Amino acid sequence: YPQFDPIINGLQHNGVQHNYALGDFVVANCSSDMSSPPARLYWYINDRNVPSDYLQPQHESTVENDGFQLRQRTLEIRFYIDEKRLGKLKGKLVLKCLARIDAIPQATRESTQIIYIPTTDELRNQKLINWRGSNASSLQYATLARLSVLFTVTLGSFRWFV
Numbered sequence: 188y189p190q191f192d193p194i195i196n197g198l199q200h201n202g203v204q205h206n207y208a209l210g211d212f213v214v215a216n217c218s219s220d221m222s223s224p225p226a227r228l229y230w231y232i233n234d235r236n237v238p239s240d241y242l243q244p245q246h247e248s249t250v251e252n253d254g255f256q257l258r259q260r261t262l263e264i265r266f267y268i269d270e271k272r273l274g275k276l277k278g279k280l281v282l283k284c285l286a287r288i289d290a291i292p293q294a295t296r297e298s299t300q301i302i303y304i305p306t307t308d309e310l311r312n313q314k315l316i317n318w319r320g321s322n323a324s325s326l327q328y329a330t331l332a333r334l335s336v337l338f339t340v341t342l343g344s345f346r347w348f349v
Contacts, residue, residue, distance in 0.1 A: 188294035189220035193228065193286040195300045207302050211268050217284030218261045220296070221250060225258035226286035232266075233273075233281050241266045260286075268304055279303050 197215040198204055207213065219226040228245065230237045243263040250257050264282070273280065280302040287295045 188224075188288050188291050189222045189226050189286050189296050191220040192296045192298045193220065193226075193284045194218045195282065195284055195298050198282070198300050198302065204300075204302070207268055207304050209268055209270065209304060212265070213268060213280075213302070214263065214265050215282060215300070216261055216263050217286075217298070219259055219286040221252075221257040221259045222288065222294075223255050223257050224288055224290070225260055226288050226294075226296070228260050228262040229285040229287065230262065230264045231281075231283040231285070234283070237264060237266070268302075273304065278305065 195215055195217050198213070217228050217230065219228055225247065230242065241264050243265065246261045248259050250259075262284075268280065281299060282302065283297055283299045285295060285297045
């Protein structure tokens, strides 16, 4: 049976998680550890089993080790992020992959990855903050420009009298 937890790939690039938003397309792979018999893979989103149309055909590779046929399986999930999938966990998706050998339930292994997604309200608030921030900085720039002109005029007038 599998000695290690399954590995989830595709959600990170060089160790850094991709940024996701509503409407983005997610592709991830779950790979089981080598085992005999082979583990069956299952995907869950927010603790709910995913529909079969999210899944690609499972791939299996076999290696012989000391006369044993060890098998590793990979299962790919593909889906769009939408409000329905976020459910009650606003702002995040919990992706879980289970590697299970049906005849040996205690040999079940799992891995979890969390995808953080800004909600529509958070995006609106961020835009408002940025808008206010950009407005404030342009107001500061305009004030500095006026002071600079005033200083230059004052300095020029001072030279005229000296």
